[in-house]
Amino acid sequence: MDVKHYMAQLGAQAREAAGxxxxxxxxxxxxxxxxxxxxxxxxxxxxIEANQLDLENGRNNGLDAAMLDRLELTPERIGTMxxxxxxxxxxxxxxxxxxxxxxMPSGIQVGKMRVPxxxxxxxxxSRPNVTAEAASLCLKSGNATILRGGSEAIHSNQAVAACIRxxxxxxxxxxxxxxxxxxTDRAAVGELxxxxxxxxxxxxRGGKGLIERISNDAKVTVIKHLDGICHVYIDAEADPKKALxxxxxxxxxxxxxxxTMETLLVNSVVADLMLPELAKAYAEKGVELRGCExxxxxxxxxxAATEEDWSTEYLAPVLAIKVVDSIDEAITHIxxxxxxxxxxxxxxxxxxxxxxxxxxxxxxxxxxASTRFADGFEYGLGAEIGISTDKIHARGPVGLEGLTSQxxxxxxxxxxxx
Amino acid sequence: MDVKHYMAQLGAQAREAAGxxxxxxxxxxxxxxxxxxxxxxxxxxxxIEANQLDLENGRNNGLDAAMLDRLELTPERIGTMxxxxxxxxxxxxxxxxxxxxxxMPSGIQVGKMRVPxxxxxxxxxSRPNVTAEAASLCLKSGNATILRGGSEAIHSNQAVAACIRxxxxxxxxxxxxxxxxxxTDRAAVGELxxxxxxxxxxxxRGGKGLIERISNDAKVTVIKHLDGICHVYIDAEADPKKALxxxxxxxxxxxxxxxTMETLLVNSVVADLMLPELAKAYAEKGVELRGCExxxxxxxxxxAATEEDWSTEYLAPVLAIKVVDSIDEAITHIxxxxxxxxxxxxxxxxxxxxxxxxxxxxxxxxxxASTRFADGFEYGLGAEIGISTDKIHARGPVGLEGLTSQxxxxxxxxxxxx
Numbered sequence: 051m052d053v054k055h056y057m058a059q060l061g062a063q064a065r066e067a068a069g070x071x072x073x074x075x076x077x078x079x080x081x082x083x084x085x086x087x088x089x090x091x092x093x094x095x096x097x098i099e100a101n102q103l104d105l106e107n108g109r110n111n112g113l114d115a116a117m118l119d120r121l122e123l124t125p126e127r128i129g130t131m132x133x134x135x136x137x138x139x140x141x142x143x144x145x146x147x148x149x150x151x152x153x154m155p156s157g158i159q160v161g162k163m164r165v166p167x168x169x170x171x172x173x174x175x176s177r178p179n180v181t182a183e184a185a186s187l188c189l190k191s192g193n194a195t196i197l198r199g200g201s202e203a204i205h206s207n208q209a210v211a212a213c214i215r216x217x218x219x220x221x222x223x224x225x226x227x228x229x230x231x232x233x234t235d236r237a238a239v240g241e242l243x244x245x246x247x248x249x250x251x252x253x254x255r256g257g258k259g260l261i262e263r264i265s266n267d268a269k270v271t272v273i274k275h276l277d278g279i280c281h282v283y284i285d286a287e288a289d290p291k292k293a294l295x296x297x298x299x300x301x302x303x304x305x306x307x308x309x310t311m312e313t314l315l316v317n318s319v320v321a322d323l324m325l326p327e328l329a330k331a332y333a334e335k336g337v338e339l340r341g342c343e344x345x346x347x348x349x350x351x352x353x354a355a356t357e358e359d360w361s362t363e364y365l366a367p368v369l370a371i372k373v374v375d376s377i378d379e380a381i382t383h384i385x386x387x388x389x390x391x392x393x394x395x396x397x398x399x400x401x402x403x404x405x406x407x408x409x410x411x412x413x414x415x416x417x418x419a420s421t422r423f424a425d426g427f428e429y430g431l432g433a434e435i436g437i438s439t440d441k442i443h444a445r446g447p448v449g450l451e452g453l454t455s456q457x458x459x460x461x462x463x464x465x466x467x468x
Numbered sequence: 469m470d471v472k473h474y475m476a477q478l479g480a481q482a483r484e485a486a487g488x489x490x491x492x493x494x495x496x497x498x499x500x501x502x503x504x505x506x507x508x509x510x511x512x513x514x515x516i517e518a519n520q521l522d523l524e525n526g527r528n529n530g531l532d533a534a535m536l537d538r539l540e541l542t543p544e545r546i547g548t549m550x551x552x553x554x555x556x557x558x559x560x561x562x563x564x565x566x567x568x569x570x571x572m573p574s575g576i577q578v579g580k581m582r583v584p585x586x587x588x589x590x591x592x593x594s595r596p597n598v599t600a601e602a603a604s605l606c607l608k609s610g611n612a613t614i615l616r617g618g619s620e621a622i623h624s625n626q627a628v629a630a631c632i633r634x635x636x637x638x639x640x641x642x643x644x645x646x647x648x649x650x651x652t653d654r655a656a657v658g659e660l661x662x663x664x665x666x667x668x669x670x671x672x673r674g675g676k677g678l679i680e681r682i683s684n685d686a687k688v689t690v691i692k693h694l695d696g697i698c699h700v701y702i703d704a705e706a707d708p709k710k711a712l713x714x715x716x717x718x719x720x721x722x723x724x725x726x727x728t729m730e731t732l733l734v735n736s737v738v739a740d741l742m743l744p745e746l747a748k749a750y751a752e753k754g755v756e757l758r759g760c761e762x763x764x765x766x767x768x769x770x771x772a773a774t775e776e777d778w779s780t781e782y783l784a785p786v787l788a789i790k791v792v793d794s795i796d797e798a799i800t801h802i803x804x805x806x807x808x809x810x811x812x813x814x815x816x817x818x819x820x821x822x823x824x825x826x827x828x829x830x831x832x833x834x835x836x837a838s839t840r841f842a843d844g845f846e847y848g849l850g851a852e853i854g855i856s857t858d859k860i861h862a863r864g865p866v867g868l869e870g871l872t873s874q875x876x877x878x879x880x881x882x883x884x885x886x
Contacts, residue, residue: 069803069829072827072829073826073827146826152848154846154847154848156841156846158837158841158846160846160847160848163825163826163833165829165859167859167860168829168859250859250860251860266687269684271689271860271861289882291882292881292882295882295884296882296883296884298884299884299885300884303884303885385487394878396882407581407877408491408564408581409490409491411487411490411583411875412875413875413876414875414876414877414878415581415875415876415877415878416877416878416879416880417878417879417880418879418880418881418882418883419576419878419879419880419882419883419884420880420883420884420885422884422885423574423576423878423880423883423885424876424878428572428574428576428578428885429572429578429876430570430572430578441583441585441586441668441873442585442668442669442689442860442861442873443689443860443861445873445874445875445876446875446876447876455859455860455863456863457830457831457832457833457863457864458831458832458833458842458847458863458864458865459825459832459833459834460812460832460833460834460835460837460841460842461834461835461836461837462834462835462836462837462838462841463710463836464707464709464710464713464714464814464836464837465714465836465837465838465841466713466714466716466717466718466721466837466838466840467717467721467838467840467841467846
C-alpha cells in the first residue's frame with residue numbers, strides 16, 4: 051500500500067465529512083453517540099475476541115505487563131466506554147453558540163459564533179478505549195477525526211471502529227466522520243501530521259517521547275501535553291492541617307498522573323514544624339523523600355536531592371523537598387523548574403495568595419487545594435481530551451470547547467462602510 | 469556577528485522581560501505607552517532624518533514607488549503613531565481578568581484568568597510605523613516583543629526603537645520588553661521563528677509570500693493572515709437597494725485591502741434585474757468585470773472569467789462575477805474557492821440568512837453588511853494586530869485579547885481529592 055496516497059485519501063474524506071458534520075444538528079450527533087454505545091454494548095464478544103488477538107501478539111512480541119494491562123479490554127472497560135459515549139451525548143453542544151453580540155457605532159451588530167475546528171488527528175498508544183473516547187468528543191464538537199492508535203492495538207481499535215461506523219450510519223452521519231487508520235506502517239503518522247490541507251489540529255496522547263517527536267515534525271498545531279512537574283508550596287502562614295492534607299493528597303492520591311505533586315516547597319519558618327509530621331505521613335505511604343540540604347537538616351533520613359530532581363516527573367512514590375525563605379523564592383523555583391502544569395500554595399495570607407495566582411505561570415494555579423483537582427471533570431468541563439501545557443489556543447484541561455473556535459458574525463441592514 | 473548567538477541573546481532577554489511584564493500593573497504599562505508617545509513626538513527631527521537615510525538607500529537600490537511610499541515617515545504618519553500609542557494606553561487592560569468563577573460539586577471554585585502569551589515575534593516589511601503599533605499592542609497585553617522589520621527600514625525602525633526604549637525606562641519597565649533586531653542578516657528571521665524556548669508566537673505582517681515562508685519553517689505557532697478572497701452573495705430575496713450599496717461598497721471602498729470583495733455571486737432569479745445596474749455602477753468606478761458564461765449572457769461586455777479568477781485576490785479594480793442557482797451553490801463556491809476570510813449574503817430571507825451564517829466556514833460571516841467591516845476597530849476591539857485566517861487560537865481580527873491566553877484559577881479551603 052502507498053501510505054502517502056492512503057493517508058491523503060483518508061484526509062480528503064475527513065475534510066468532506068467535516069463540512070457535513072459542522073452543520074449536523076445536536077440531535078443527529080447525540081443519536082450517533084447513543085447508537086455507537088449500543089453497538090459497542092452488543093459487540094462485546096467481537097471486541098474481546100479482537101482484543102485477545104492483540105494481547106496474544108503482544109505477549110509474543112514481549113510487551114511488558116504494564117503495556118499489556120493498558121492494552122486489555124476487560125468487560126468493565128467496555129462498560130466504561132459505553133457509559134462514556136452516553137455521557138458525551140448528554141453534554142451541551144458547544145457548536146453554534148453565539149456570544150457577545152453587540153451593536154457597534156456604525157450600526158452593525160457584531161458577535162462570535164462557536165464553530166468546530168474541522169479535522170482533528172489523534173495519535174495514541176496502546177489503550178483501545180481511547181478510540182471511542184476521542185472519537186466521541188470530536189464528534190460532539192462537530193469535528194471529523196482521523197485516529198491512529200498503537201500498532202499493538204490494531205485489531206481492538208478496528209473492532210471499536212466498526213461499532214463507531216455503525217453508529218454514524220444509523221444516525222445518517224457520514225461514515226468518514228471518524229476514521230481509524232488501518233495500516234500499522236509508522237509512515238502513516240508522518241503523513242498525518244504534515245497534511246495541513248486535510249488536518250487542522252493534532253492531539254497526541256501518550257508518553258513525552260511521542261509528544262516531543264510529533265511536535266517537532268508537525269506542520270499543523272499540536273495540542274500538546276508534556277510533563278506534569280507540579281508543586282505545592284507551604285507558606286509560613288499556612289494552616290498546618292490544610293497543608294498536611296493537601297501535601298499528602300497531592301502526592302499519594304495517585305502516583306502515575308500528571309497532576310501529582312513532584313516537588314514540595316516549604317517555607318523555612320514552618321520547616322521545623324511541618325517536615326517531621328509530613329515525613330511520618332509519607333513514610334506510612336512508602337514515599338521516598340529527596341531533600342535539599344536544609345530539608346536534610348530536619349529530616350536526616352532523606353536522600354540528598356540533586357539538581358536533576360527539581361525537574362524530574364517521578365510518576366512514582368518519590369518526592370523532592372526544598373526549603374525556601376520566601377514566596378519569591380518559591381515562585382522563581384516553580385517558574386524555572388516546573389512544567390507550567392499545576393501548582394498550589396497553602397496559605398491563609400490574602401496578599402500572598404493573590405501574588406501566587408498572578409505570578410505563577412502555569413495552566414492551573416491553586417490556593418489551598420490539591421493539585422490532583424486539575425482535571426476536566428473536576429473543572430466541570432464534562433469531558434477531557436487532554437491537558438494542554440501550551441499557552442496557545444487551549445491551556446489546561448481541554449474539553450469540548452477546546453476543540454472549537456469562534457468566528458465573527460455580523461448582522462446589518464444594508465450597512466456599508468463610510 | 470554570530471546571528472544565532474545574537475538572536476538567542478535577544479530571546480533570553482525577552483523571556484526574562486516577559487516574566488516582569490506579565491505582572492506589571494496597568495498603570496505602569498500605560499505610563500510607558502504615554503512616555504513613548506512623548507518621546508516620538510519630541511524626536512520628529514531625528515525620526516525624519518533616519519527615515520531620509522532609508523529612503524535614499526531605497527532609491528539607490530531601485531525600490532519601486534509603492535515600496536518607497538510605505539517606507540516614508542511623513543509628519544502626518546508620525547502624528548498617527550503618537551495618537552496610536554495614546555489610544556492603546558486608553559484601552560482596557562485584558563491581563564488578569566477573571567471570568568466564569570464557579571463552585572464545583574467538590575467544593576472548589578474554578579475560574580479562568582487572562583494572562584499574556586509571553587514573547588511575541590513580529591516580522592514585517594517596509595512600514596516603520598508598524599514598529600510602534602505592534603510594540604504597543606504587545607506591551608499593553610503584557611507580552612515582550614522581538615521586532616524584525618524590513619532591512620530597507622532599518623534606520624527608521626532603530627530610531628523608533630530608541631523612543632520606545634526611552635518610554636520603557638521612564639516607566640520603570642524592562643528595556644528588553646521591546647527589542648528591535650539590529651542586524652539586516654536574513655538568517656535572523658530563521659532563528660526568530662525556530663526558538664520555541666524564547667518565543668511563543670510569531671505574527672508575520674506582509675505579503676502572502678512572506679507569510680507562507682514563515683508558516684512553513686516556523687517551530688512556534690504563527691498567527692497568520694493569508695489572502696482575503698471575499699464574496700458577496702446576492703440572494704433571490706435580496707433587497708435590490710441594499711444589494712447594490714453593499715456590492716459597490718465591498719468592491720470599491722478600497723481596492724487594496726484584504727476585506728475587499730473579489731467575487732460577486734448573484735442568484736439567477738435576480739441576475740437580469742441586478743447585473744445591468746451593478747455593471748453601470750462599477751463602470752463609473754472603472755472596475756473591470758470578469759463573468760461566468762451566464763453573467764456574460766446578461767453583460768456582453770464582461771471579460772470571460774477563467775477557473776483561476778475564482779481564487780484570485782485582485783487587490784485591484786477587477787471583479788469576478790458568477791451567477792448561481794441557489795444558496796447551496798453559493799456556499800459551496802465560497803467554501804471551495806474563498807480564503808475563509810469574510811463573506812456576506814444579501815437577503816431578506818430569515819432561513820437563508822441563518823444557513824449562510826452557519827454553513828460558510830469563514831472568520832467573518834455577514835448578513836446585509838459590507839465585507840469592508842471586517843476590521844478590529846469596526847468590531848470594537850479598539851486595536852488590531854492582524855486578521856487571522858487560521859482557526860486555531862484567534863480567528864478574524866485579532867486585538868489585545870488575541871495576544872493573551874487563559875489559565876485556570878482554583879480556590880479551595882484545604883480541599884483534597886476523594
